[in-house]
Amino acid sequence: MRAGLALLCLAYVLSQFFRAFLAVLSGPLARDIGTTPDDLAFASGLWFVIFAAMQLPVGWALDRVGPRRTAAMLLLIGGGGGAALFALATTPLHVSLAMALIGVGCSPVLMASYYIFARQFPPARFATLAALMLGVGSVGNLVASYPMAWAAETMGWRAALWGLAGISAVIALGIQTLVRDPEAVTGETRGSVLDLLKMPAIWAILPLMFVAYAPAAALRGLWAGPYLTDVFMLDTGQVGQATLVMGLAMIAGTLSYGPLDRLFQTRKWVIFTGNLICALATCALMLWPDTSLALSIALLAIIGFSGASFPVIIAHGRSFFPPHLAGRGVTLLNLFGIGGVGVAQFASGPLHAAAAATGPLAGYVAIFGLFGVALLAGLVIYLFSRDNMG
Numbered sequence: 001m002r003a004g005l006a007l008l009c010l011a012y013v014l015s016q017f018f019r020a021f022l023a024v025l026s027g028p029l030a031r032d033i034g035t036t037p038d039d040l041a042f043a044s045g046l047w048f049v050i051f052a053a054m055q056l057p058v059g060w061a062l063d064r065v066g067p068r069r070t071a072a073m074l075l076l077i078g079g080g081g082g083a084a085l086f087a088l089a090t091t092p093l094h095v096s097l098a099m100a101l102i103g104v105g106c107s108p109v110l111m112a113s114y115y116i117f118a119r120q121f122p123p124a125r126f127a128t129l130a131a132l133m134l135g136v137g138s139v140g141n142l143v144a145s146y147p148m149a150w151a152a153e154t155m156g157w158r159a160a161l162w163g164l165a166g167i168s169a170v171i172a173l174g175i176q177t178l179v180r181d182p183e184a185v186t187g188e189t190r191g192s193v194l195d196l197l198k199m200p201a202i203w204a205i206l207p208l209m210f211v212a213y214a215p216a217a218a219l220r221g222l223w224a225g226p227y228l229t230d231v232f233m234l235d236t237g238q239v240g241q242a243t244l245v246m247g248l249a250m251i252a253g254t255l256s257y258g259p260l261d262r263l264f265q266t267r268k269w270v271i272f273t274g275n276l277i278c279a280l281a282t283c284a285l286m287l288w289p290d291t292s293l294a295l296s297i298a299l300l301a302i303i304g305f306s307g308a309s310f311p312v313i314i315a316h317g318r319s320f321f322p323p324h325l326a327g328r329g330v331t332l333l334n335l336f337g338i339g340g341v342g343v344a345q346f347a348s349g350p351l352h353a354a355a356a357a358t359g360p361l362a363g364y365v366a367i368f369g370l371f372g373v374a375l376l377a378g379l380v381i382y383l384f385s386r387d388n389m390g
């Protein structure tokens with residue numbers, strides 16, 4: 001099981017990489033195939049929306065087929081095939097199609113490990129294990145920053161994507177070989193996502209799940225690159241270094257969130273406090289977007305650190321789900337979390353284009369305002385949630 005979980009963790013490294021690497025490729029892709037920031041926002045949004053839409057069939061497959069075959073098959077076809085298609089891209093449309101296919105490939109890997117945690121470990125340890133998996137897997141976020149920028153400048157982005165296609169295929173085959181499915185659930189096994197949605201306890205959690213991950217993921221995954229380039233005139237390598245700082249902050253935040261619910265004996269208020277800090281930092285970036293490079297990078301790092309509550313929100317929602325619906329439960333939460341980022345990316349592209357008509361800075365101010373206000377609204381609804389350490 002340890003070897004299998006290690007491979008799922010490596011697969012999640014790839015997932016984190018693929019959701020974040022467009023930020024440092026904005027310059028090379030614009031030069032080579034004519035992409036614009038709005039094109040990349042659409043491609044990034046497509047990755048997140050396809051990833052989110054896949055959570056419903058992935059949840060069914062985890063409960064009925066098991067994590068081994070579900071993760072291996074989708075990563076091989078989607079991750080390997082999508083990276084290969086990206087390496088061959090000659091137009092922005094090709095990039096979007098490749099990102100959609102990669103979204104399919106990445107969709108099961110984190111939830112496969114969460115499913116194993118939910119089925120084979122004590123509930124009180126779920127948040128810590130989930131945060132550990134997320135934190136270690138977030139190394140992919142770091143590789144997608146300066147290392148990817150370096151690779152793009154030295155060997156070229158096409159060669160790097162061909163290498164990633166091969167790595168994806170090897171990891172998929174390893175998952176098929178080494179991951180062990182949990183034992184089948186005995187007793188009650190009937191149920192569906194509709195049964196989960198009938199639980200009032202999760203109604204106040206889902207809206208925050210929808211908006212909490214968006215500021216950190218959307219900024220680190222895309223908008224930090226164009227923002228730092230347009231406002232502070234950074235080159236590709238410097239953008240890579242700046243996003244590396246944000247990526248490190250996201251890993252540190254994820255690992256820090258993990259044990260806090262057991263330390264303070266509350267999930268609700270750990271989640272609320274962290275996301276309030278994230279919302280305030282996002283609003284500060286809206287108010288002072290061009291004051292200094294150091295301030296902007298610091299605020300991006302705060303957003304990355306405090307916005308890393310994803311595994312604790314998953315743990316809060318999972319605490320209300322019965323064992324036979326564990327797979328569909330965690331994937332439902334993931335659908336809202338990743339889907340929220342996709343919707344934010346789709347909305348941010350046109351919003352940026354419209355606001356930028358009055359000046360380049362105005363487009364980024366509008367994006368920061370969108371993320372900050374949405375997160376504050378989610379927090380207001382979350383105040384009505386019920387705390388649960390089960």
